[in-house]
Amino acid sequence: MSRLKSLLCLLFFTAVLCAQDFEVAPVLMTFNGDPGEIQKKDINLINHSGKIQKYNLKVADYVLEKDGSKKTAPAGSTPHSCADWITINPSFVELNPNQSTTIQALMTVPKNGFSAKWCQIFVEATKEQTPFEVDKALASGVFLVPRIVILVKQTPKSNTNFKASISGLKEVTKKGDTERNFEALVTNTGDNVIDASVSLALANIQTAKEEKFAAIKVTVYPDNSRIVKLHLPKTLAPGKYALAAILDYGHRQPLGGTQMMLEVK
Numbered sequence: 001m002s003r004l005k006s007l008l009c010l011l012f013f014t015a016v017l018c019a020q021d022f023e024v025a026p027v028l029m030t031f032n033g034d035p036g037e038i039q040k041k042d043i044n045l046i047n048h049s050g051k052i053q054k055y056n057l058k059v060a061d062y063v064l065e066k067d068g069s070k071k072t073a074p075a076g077s078t079p080h081s082c083a084d085w086i087t088i089n090p091s092f093v094e095l096n097p098n099q100s101t102t103i104q105a106l107m108t109v110p111k112n113g114f115s116a117k118w119c120q121i122f123v124e125a126t127k128e129q130t131p132f133e134v135d136k137a138l139a140s141g142v143f144l145v146p147r148i149v150i151l152v153k154q155t156p157k158s159n160t161n162f163k164a165s166i167s168g169l170k171e172v173t174k175k176g177d178t179e180r181n182f183e184a185l186v187t188n189t190g191d192n193v194i195d196a197s198v199s200l201a202l203a204n205i206q207t208a209k210e211e212k213f214a215a216i217k218v219t220v221y222p223d224n225s226r227i228v229k230l231h232l233p234k235t236l237a238p239g240k241y242a243l244a245a246i247l248d249y250g251h252r253q254p255l256g257g258t259q260m261m262l263e264v265k
Contacts, residue, residue, distance in 0.1 A: 021047065021048045021049035021050075021053070021125075022045065022046060022047050022048060022049065022053065022055070022123075022125055022146070022148070023044075023045070023046040023048060024043065024044070024045055024046075024123050024148040024150065025043075025044045026043075026150070027148065027149065027150050027151065028150070028151050028153075029041050029043075029105060029121075029150055029151070029152045029153070030153045030154075030155075031107040031109075031152070031153065031154040031155075032154070032155055032156065032157045033107055033109040033113075033154065033156065033157075034109065034156045034157055034158050035109055035110065035111045035112060035113045035114055035156060036109065036110070036111045036113075037109050038106065038107065038108050038109070039106075039107045039109075040104060040105070040106050040107075041104075041105050041107075042102045042103070042104060042105070043057075043088075043102070043103040043104075043105055043121075043123075043150065044100065044101075044102055044103075045093065045095070045100065045101050045102075045103060045123065046095075046098075046099075046100040047095035047096065047097060047098065047099050047100070048098065049097060050097050051097060052094060052095070052096055052097070053094070053095055053125055053126075054092070054093070054094045054095075054125070054126045055092070055093050055094075055095070055123060055124065055125055055126065056091065056092055056122075056123075056124045056126055057088045057090075057091045057092070057093075057103065057121055057122065057123055057124075058075075058091070058121070058122045058124065059075045059083045059086055059088065059119055059120070059121055059122075060072050060073065060074065060075050060083065060119065060120055060121075060122060061073040061074065061075055061076065061077050061078040061081045061083055061118075061119050061120070062078075062118070062119070062120050062151075063078055064221055064224050064226075066185075066225055066226060066227045067226075067227055068218075068219075068226055068227075070120075072120070075119065079223070080115070080116065080117050080118055080221070080222065080223070081117060081118075081119055082107070082113075082117030082118060082119050082152065082154045083119040085107055085108050085109060085110065085113070085117070085154065086105060086106065086107050086108075086119065086121075086152060087105070087106040087108065088103060088104070088105055088106075088121065089103070089104045089106065090103065105121070105152075107152075107154055109154065109156070113154075113156065114156060114158075114159060114191075115159070115191050115222070116153070116154070116155040116159065116191055116192050116193055116221070116222050117153075117154045117155075118151070118152060118153045118154065118193075118221070119152045120149050120150060120151050120152060121149070121150040121152060122147055122148075122149060122150075123147065123148045123149075123150065124146065124147045125146040125147075127146075153193060155192055155193065159191060159192055160192075160251070161190045161191040161192055162190045162192045162194060162249065162250075162251040162253055163188070163189045163190030163253070164186060164187060164188045164189060164190060164194050164196065164220060164247065164249050164253075164256065165186070165187050165189060165247070165256050166184050166185065166186050166187075166198065166228075166245055166246075166247035166256045166257065166258050167184065167185050167187070167258050168183070168184055168185045168258065169182060169183070169184045169243070169244075169245045169258040169259065169260045170182065170183055170184075170260065171260075171262070177234075178234065179231040179232060179233060179234060180231065180232040180233070180234055180236075181229065181230070181231055182200070182229070182230040182231070182232070182243075182245070183227055183228065183229055183230070184198065184227075184228050184230065184245040184258055185225050185226070185227055185228075186198065186218060186220050186225065186226045186227075186228055186247060187220070187224075187225040188220040188221060188222050188223065188224055188225070188226075190222060191222050192222065192251075193219060193220070193221050193222065194219070194220050194249040194251075195217065195218075195219050195249070195250075196217070196218050196219075196220060196247055196248065196249035196250075197215040197216070197217060197218075197247075197248045197249075198215060198216045198218055198228045198230065198245055198246065198247055198248075199212060199213055199214065199215035199216070199230075199245070199246050199248075200212070200213045200230050200231075200232060200243060200244070200245055200246075201213075201243070201244045201246055202232065202236075202241050202242075202243050202244075202262075203241060203242045203243075203244075204237075204239050204240070204241055205239070205240045205241060205242060206239055206240065207239070213230075213231075213232065215248075216228055216229070216230060228245070230245060236264045237264065238264050238265055239263075239264055240261065240262070240263050240264075241261070241262040241263070241264065242259060242260075242261060242262070243259065243260050243261070243262045244257050244258065244259045245257065245258050245259075
């Protein structure tokens with residue numbers, strides 16, 4: 001089981017990733033080319049195994065769910081895709097044991113490329129299977145491929161359209177929870193990926209005493225919404241409170257907020 005987990009490791013937003021016996025860096029590539037501009041970035045690939053290994057690099061899209069998860073989609077199939085703008089050279093490499101190489105990723109922004117776009121690059125280790133392994137994979141309906149994912153984002157430097165809102169604060173505490181749990185919805189209505197902070201502020205209506213709690217970091221893409229989970233301790237003093245979720249996404253934009261009444265008995 002531990003070997004299988006190693007084979008399938010798929011981690012995001014770290015400096016270097018390791019899948020089985022190979023390594024890729026970076027796993028987040030951010031381009032900021034203006035329309036008509038071409039930018040280049042390098043992908044570093046290392047074969048840590050004791051044998052010759054072949055690798056394929058493929059481009060695909062992804063769509064985002066409200067819980068922050070990503071779902072793979074065919075290249076060029078989504079409105080915010082930049083899959084057709086990126087060229088990988090070479091897209092197929094063969095490395096000797098402990099050999100490394102540098103692969104070029106070229107982002108060519110078209111003259112009408114004013115909006116934020118994104119896609120992903122799969123770095124996959126190919127494997128020649130024996131007839132027995134092929135039959136086993138077909139029988140199980142599962143074919144495992146060692147893979148590392150590189151997320152690609154492209155937003156023109158000239159694009160300053162940052163805009164977001166927060167709404168729908170509600171309690172979702174369940175029986176047996178050790179904290180009081182809440183959810184709010186952050187919606188990106190601009191044309192830039194935002195990295196936001198969301199925090200809770202609690203004000204006692206009778207005493208006017210206020211308390212602020214640690215912020216949660218959340219990334220929200222244009223034309224997408226993200227559910228943010230927030231928490232309060234269960235040890236609050238009895239009373240009536242005004243509870244607010246505060247959204248701060250920088251870029252000299254005003255804070256956003258959503259509020260609800262809360263009674264602690």
